[in-house]
Amino acid sequence: MAYSAPFRLGISACLLGEEVRHDGGHKRDTGLIDALGSLVEWVSVCPEVEIGLGTPREPIRLVRRTDGRVELVSVETQIDLTQRMRAHARQRVKEFEQLGLDGYVFKRDSPSCGVFRVPVWSEAGAPDGAGRGLFAEELMRALPAMPVEEEGRLHDAHLREHFIERLSAYRETKTS
Numbered sequence: 001m002a003y004s005a006p007f008r009l010g011i012s013a014c015l016l017g018e019e020v021r022h023d024g025g026h027k028r029d030t031g032l033i034d035a036l037g038s039l040v041e042w043v044s045v046c047p048e049v050e051i052g053l054g055t056p057r058e059p060i061r062l063v064r065r066t067d068g069r070v071e072l073v074s075v076e077t078q079i080d081l082t083q084r085m086r087a088h089a090r091q092r093v094k095e096f097e098q099l100g101l102d103g104y105v106f107k108r109d110s111p112s113c114g115v116f117r118v119p120v121w122s123e124a125g126a127p128d129g130a131g132r133g134l135f136a137e138e139l140m141r142a143l144p145a146m147p148v149e150e151e152g153r154l155h156d157a158h159l160r161e162h163f164i165e166r167l168s169a170y171r172e173t174k175t176s
């Protein structure tokens, strides 16, 4: 199906090949970019770099506190980055609204960007279930109707087609 204009999609910057990961590398997803590239204008975002953590940097992860709260914490230095990340996400949401984003593709398993089944750790350092990356969580809370997906799921042709249909429908609701 032909669309009148490219969809404007946020994307985790490492998926485009930008060397923004904690180890200084990237996670370029050529299959995804090739499959969606002609339909999409990408808006590249690395929330961890944007909050000033730098590259390379100490890894961070989701930690479940004894009272049940899930926080974003640096693994070695145990710095709590939760409020910093949430405040930054809320600011970025305003910018995304001004940009008219049609959707977002997030990097799976990331404590900032992951949407589904992101590992959560206990304070003692043991696996403690699954959660959602904090940047993704704030964005999805603020823009609940906006289509979001993870890169791995978009390798499935049916899920990808469904995502594109959702993007189209969402864009129509914004202009009607």
Ligand code: SF4
Residues within 6 Å of the ligand: 011, 012, 013, 014, 015, 020, 021, 022, 045, 046, 047, 048, 049, 107, 110, 112, 113
């Ligand atoms: S997953 Fe998100 S926070 Fe991590 S490197 Fe990629 S864009 Fe940055």
